[in-house]
Amino acid sequence: MSDANTDTQRFQEVARSLRDEIGRVIVGHDRAVHHVLISLLAGGHCLIEGVPGLGKTMLVKAIAAALDLKYSRVQFTPDLMPADITGTTIIRESGGGRHDFEFEPGPLFANIVLADEINRATPKTQAALLEAMAERTVTVAGESHALQAPFCVLATQNPIEMAGTYPLPEAQLDRFLFKVLIGYPSGDELEEILGRTTAGEEQAPRQVAEGSDVEGMIRLAREVPIAPHVTRYAVALTKATHPDNPEAPTITTSYVRYGASPRGAQALVLAAKVAALLTGRFNVSYEDIREVLPPALRHRLVLNFEAEAEAIDADAVLEEIAMGVRPEGA
Amino acid sequence: MQTSAATGQSPRVDSEAELFALVRAVARRIRLKDTLRLAPRALALALAGTLLGLLAEPRTGVAGLAFFVALGLAGGAALLVRQLRRRPGTMAAAIQVDRGLGLNERVSTAVHLVRAGVGGPLVERQLGDARRHGAAADAGAAYRLAIPRTDLALAAGLGLLLAGLLATPTGADLRAAIGRPAAPAFANGVGARPESEGQSETVLAESASPAAANDLAELQRAMEQLWLSSNPEALAQRDALAELGRDLRTSSVSRDFGRELENGDLAAAGAALHELAAELPDMNAGERAELQRDLELAARTLADDPILGPQFQQAAEALGSSRESIATANLDDAANNVGQLAPVLAAEDDLQQRIAGLEQEIGELGGTAAPDSGLDGAASLTSEINPGAGQSDGTAPGLESNARGRESDDLEALGAGERLDAAGNLEIVEIEADEDGVVGNFAPPTFQTSGDPEPSLEPSAGDYGYAVSQPDVATEVPIDAGGIVADYFSPE
Numbered sequence: 001m002s003d004a005n006t007d008t009q010r011f012q013e014v015a016r017s018l019r020d021e022i023g024r025v026i027v028g029h030d031r032a033v034h035h036v037l038i039s040l041l042a043g044g045h046c047l048i049e050g051v052p053g054l055g056k057t058m059l060v061k062a063i064a065a066a067l068d069l070k071y072s073r074v075q076f077t078p079d080l081m082p083a084d085i086t087g088t089t090i091i092r093e094s095g096g097g098r099h100d101f102e103f104e105p106g107p108l109f110a111n112i113v114l115a116d117e118i119n120r121a122t123p124k125t126q127a128a129l130l131e132a133m134a135e136r137t138v139t140v141a142g143e144s145h146a147l148q149a150p151f152c153v154l155a156t157q158n159p160i161e162m163a164g165t166y167p168l169p170e171a172q173l174d175r176f177l178f179k180v181l182i183g184y185p186s187g188d189e190l191e192e193i194l195g196r197t198t199a200g201e202e203q204a205p206r207q208v209a210e211g212s213d214v215e216g217m218i219r220l221a222r223e224v225p226i227a228p229h230v231t232r233y234a235v236a237l238t239k240a241t242h243p244d245n246p247e248a249p250t251i252t253t254s255y256v257r258y259g260a261s262p263r264g265a266q267a268l269v270l271a272a273k274v275a276a277l278l279t280g281r282f283n284v285s286y287e288d289i290r291e292v293l294p295p296a297l298r299h300r301l302v303l304n305f306e307a308e309a310e311a312i313d314a315d316a317v318l319e320e321i322a323m324g325v326r327p328e329g330a
Numbered sequence: 331m332q333t334s335a336a337t338g339q340s341p342r343v344d345s346e347a348e349l350f351a352l353v354r355a356v357a358r359r360i361r362l363k364d365t366l367r368l369a370p371r372a373l374a375l376a377l378a379g380t381l382l383g384l385l386a387e388p389r390t391g392v393a394g395l396a397f398f399v400a401l402g403l404a405g406g407a408a409l410l411v412r413q414l415r416r417r418p419g420t421m422a423a424a425i426q427v428d429r430g431l432g433l434n435e436r437v438s439t440a441v442h443l444v445r446a447g448v449g450g451p452l453v454e455r456q457l458g459d460a461r462r463h464g465a466a467a468d469a470g471a472a473y474r475l476a477i478p479r480t481d482l483a484l485a486a487g488l489g490l491l492l493a494g495l496l497a498t499p500t501g502a503d504l505r506a507a508i509g510r511p512a513a514p515a516f517a518n519g520v521g522a523r524p525e526s527e528g529q530s531e532t533v534l535a536e537s538a539s540p541a542a543a544n545d546l547a548e549l550q551r552a553m554e555q556l557w558l559s560s561n562p563e564a565l566a567q568r569d570a571l572a573e574l575g576r577d578l579r580t581s582s583v584s585r586d587f588g589r590e591l592e593n594g595d596l597a598a599a600g601a602a603l604h605e606l607a608a609e610l611p612d613m614n615a616g617e618r619a620e621l622q623r624d625l626e627l628a629a630r631t632l633a634d635d636p637i638l639g640p641q642f643q644q645a646a647e648a649l650g651s652s653r654e655s656i657a658t659a660n661l662d663d664a665a666n667n668v669g670q671l672a673p674v675l676a677a678e679d680d681l682q683q684r685i686a687g688l689e690q691e692i693g694e695l696g697g698t699a700a701p702d703s704g705l706d707g708a709a710s711l712t713s714e715i716n717p718g719a720g721q722s723d724g725t726a727p728g729l730e731s732n733a734r735g736r737e738s739d740d741l742e743a744l745g746a747g748e749r750l751d752a753a754g755n756l757e758i759v760e761i762e763a764d765e766d767g768v769v770g771n772f773a774p775p776t777f778q779t780s781g782d783p784e785p786s787l788e789p790s791a792g793d794y795g796y797a798v799s800q801p802d803v804a805t806e807v808p809i810d811a812g813g814i815v816a817d818y819f820s821p822e
Binding site for chain 1: 421422425426428429434435438439440441442443448450451452453455456459460
């Protein structure tokens, strides 16, 4: 991709094609698919949450299938060890009767890693993902191994089965750019799902982009300009989640124990840039910020006991914050 | 880089020029809208300032409608000038363009990129995108002007209030009521006693001075002071005495007394009555009968006079029952009272002349002020000051509201020579002798409570009003019969 015109056109073409190919497999969930794509094109990792059977794994597999990228799937279980995902050093016989230690890469060494049911693994194994997700390197036996770009972890988790699970710690959650919620399909969507999956052959997505395309799209998204007042709006929204902020709204001071980190503000702006490009715009708007606010910050808020007692979730807090924080000129 | 056929400049320069033209146009509209929004507020401020200034005029001593209007307008103009000097920033205007046209921050981002000199593969696309969306838009659509209805309503309301205050009789009454001095000197009250006439004269000289009355408001206050000091009851008394004089001219016994009364020489009339009292023992039966008829006539003619009427009536009855000494004593008392009326009426004449002079001045000034203020010359002002002018009850009803709210300080303003002797129930029986040694006898006071058009002899504690007895005695007191009153009204 040489010039900006070509780049942006290609960006929108690939995004549209990706959406179409995913749509061949996934019925409905347009908003969730849109957010997962934003996360992918922003170069971030995405945590997908939903009850079993809603197509979380299928969504990730569809994305991987539509992209000519190396894909691996790790089914997280309690007995999964860190080395099972990072890889390990093995002794390999070389010529002349010599034996050398050789690093055998684990499933993390892929472009798209599906961490299925991530909350079933022990914290030790979950923590093994931290370095990979944050620094895109894996250290085994004192030796760091860089992961291939693009690198994207798409993790799924089930919110209802708590027995035998290990909720992700805040530090781990903070590494995910987005947390996307997948809800139940509507009646029409369910009818279409049944029509597609219970008769004939299931359709499979076609490859529409290569790894280099994705890399180029990630680079391009970071160059989308953002005006200072829009940045200030993102900052104001992030600050509004901090309960110790004197200007925080009442819902924050009442129900939030810990607010969003600077990484949350970064996620807001970065994701908003992708959202702008996906809508054919070349600048970030207030609307883009509001659009990505829930998936970018919902997993970064730690709510208190009162919120739990009153069934107030992070989305309710963010919705009220979005209504209360007025952008400049409004 | 391509160049524009129209301008010969690069498309980016053209884009920037078009965008900034739009932003500048919107900036002008923002300023215009802010000014339009501020104008009614400035006007409201000017009106409010004028209103407050006029209401506070009697207390502050600063007079003149024009002055307050000028002050208010100056304040409003200062606000407007300050607003006009405030220019909205380019970025603020660009944000408004985005908001007004729903451009999703395209123009403001473009303005930021141009001003910051930011480059990059997407900058040109962004600028072109912003120009494409903003070029077709006009500033009117980007930033709509709106009529500030609330502010206009506020200004209109204040304007109506001011007009009502200036142009309607109710407004004038209200202004007079608010602006009337809280504690006028006790000596200026109705029926000021002779001792206070000097003080009254000083007040009159100050308030009625043409030099001091340099505008309508001051004339109005001066007129008010004069009415406070005037005693229309005395004029009615003189008319009644003149009428009595005309009736008595045909009497063979009281002819001299009647002639002096008709001529208005009350001192001589008093002397003639003294002579009549002295001649009483030498009168025959026929003369005594004629004198009795004359005294009964006098009692009827002066029935409204709480002092002279009863005295003549008692003298006639004493004469009819052959109680000569009582008749003589009553005639002497009446002669003294008639004689004492001479200086009171002289002072009242002087007062009426001053009032007439002021009315003339107000008439001239009022004629000038009438178009603006809505006042109808002297007549309006006179009625405003003393709505009861021309009535014969002599209590100056226009002063009723003045009595409301009097503080005990009014009583404390009384000098030692102004202490009134009274019964514990406020029934004034006599006062101390003045500098001339004159002692007046007084009938029970008539109490006029505030807001009650009918005189009441049974005021209740807490009522405020004023008591009217002799025309030469100031008896305006709060009717609370408390300790304060006791300090100034002690029974002898």
